Amino acid sequence: MTSAGSGLTLPQTCALSLLVFTGASQFALVGALAAGGNPLTAAAGAFFLGVRNAFYGLRLSQLLALPRAVRPFAAQWVIDETTVVALAQPTRRSARIGFAITGLTLYVLWNLTTLLGGLGAEAIGDTDAWGLDAAGPAVFLALLAPMLTSGVERAVAGLAVVLGLGLLPVLPAGVPVLVAALAAPAVLCAQGRRGARNGKSDGKGADR
Amino acid sequence: MNVWIAIGVTALGCYVVKLVGLLVPAGVLERPLVRRLAALLPVALLAALTAQQAFADGRVLVLDAKAAGLAAAAVALVLRAPFLVVVAAAVAVTAGVRAMTG
Numbered sequence: 001m002t003s004a005g006s007g008l009t010l011p012q013t014c015a016l017s018l019l020v021f022t023g024a025s026q027f028a029l030v031g032a033l034a035a036g037g038n039p040l041t042a043a044a045g046a047f048f049l050g051v052r053n054a055f056y057g058l059r060l061s062q063l064l065a066l067p068r069a070v071r072p073f074a075a076q077w078v079i080d081e082t083t084v085v086a087l088a089q090p091t092r093r094s095a096r097i098g099f100a101i102t103g104l105t106l107y108v109l110w111n112l113t114t115l116l117g118g119l120g121a122e123a124i125g126d127t128d129a130w131g132l133d134a135a136g137p138a139v140f141l142a143l144l145a146p147m148l149t150s151g152v153e154r155a156v157a158g159l160a161v162v163l164g165l166g167l168l169p170v171l172p173a174g175v176p177v178l179v180a181a182l183a184a185p186a187v188l189c190a191q192g193r194r195g196a197r198n199g200k201s202d203g204k205g206a207d208r
Numbered sequence: 209m210n211v212w213i214a215i216g217v218t219a220l221g222c223y224v225v226k227l228v229g230l231l232v233p234a235g236v237l238e239r240p241l242v243r244r245l246a247a248l249l250p251v252a253l254l255a256a257l258t259a260q261q262a263f264a265d266g267r268v269l270v271l272d273a274k275a276a277g278l279a280a281a282a283v284a285l286v287l288r289a290p291f292l293v294v295v296a297a298a299v300a301v302t303a304g305v306r307a308m309t310g
Contacts, residue, residue, distance in 0.1 A: 012211055019219035022226075050222035055249040057229020066230070075227040080257070083250060134277030137262040138298030141278060144254045145285045156248050157255035164256030168264050180256030184248035188241070 017114035021107065022050050022079055051178060056083040063087065063095050077103030084143040152191060159183035273309065277302030 016026050057078045063086060066074055077099070085102040089095040148154050164180035171179070262278045263269055280301035284294040 012215060015212075015215055016219075019215070020222050022222050050218075050225050052253045053222070053226045054229035055246070055253065057226055058232055059229075059246045059250060061230045061232065071230045072227060075230050076223060078226040078229060080254070084254070087250065134262075134274045134281075134298045134302035135295050137258050137274065137278050138281040138295045140254055140258040140261065141281050142285060142291050142294045144251065144258060147251050147254070153248065153251050156251050160252035160255040161259040165259050165263055165269060168260060168269060169267055173267065177253060177256050177260065181249055181252045183252040183255075184245055188244060188248065 014111065014114055017111045020050075021076055021110065022053060052181065053078050055181065056080070059083065060086060060099070063092065064099060065092065066096075074099070074103075077107065079103075079106070080140070081106055081143075088143075088146060152187060156183045156187045159187060273302045273305035276305045 020026050057075065060078060060083055061071075064074075082099050082102045086095045086099040089098045144157065148157060160180040160183040163183060164176050167176035167179055258278075262274050263271065265272075277298035281294050281298040284297040289297070
């Protein structure tokens, strides 16, 4: 796709999708390389963007309760989309099915479109003119909305948006999202303190 | 050659990070605070990613047709529209605004 237009060969582009399989990191790596960046600096930026997958894995491992032997294989599919689909399921069984189906479908489609995109990059034309670049945030918003069940979640989301956007111009790519993740412990901490002040003397109001 | 090194480092790093999250012992996750935190982290990350994809171009903040598209998606969500309708609304409004503003 975009990487074909920025100096990477077709095998390199396909290897990225097969091996990295984290869209944001791939775009970051390609962008940094295209801008003439040092390969290791580019890899570091892509790596920081991928760090959030560890937090997803943290949540998924308790949800899916996968056997230890399966985990190294499941790990490659721990990304934004599979996590969100798995989290949206009511039971462990459906969560596992959701994770597997989403993972497999995306993996196949992602690599297929990469190959097709690399082969016919010029033929596709300007996707922005069709508003397709708005699909990404819309998907994320649709996935995020059901999670905002209480004031705590809304506070976390609001703080994360402010941090993610506010720090974007000043920090290297990928880092603002990680800093925005700190909204979760920050809100929990504030909530715990408020709980403690409101009479409960155990001092850990967030532990519920 | 350098490009291949970058690809290799990125692939390995991204995979290890994914695996680490899955391999953290279950005992750690039994603690209520960790459980609460693990539930809130995806909320924070998704919110930040949504905002960045909608209001940023690279490292520059922008307010363009995508914002209108996202607003349309939000309205569709409030109206409890199906997932595909939400995404379609965002795409259609974004394309419409772009066509009108040139």
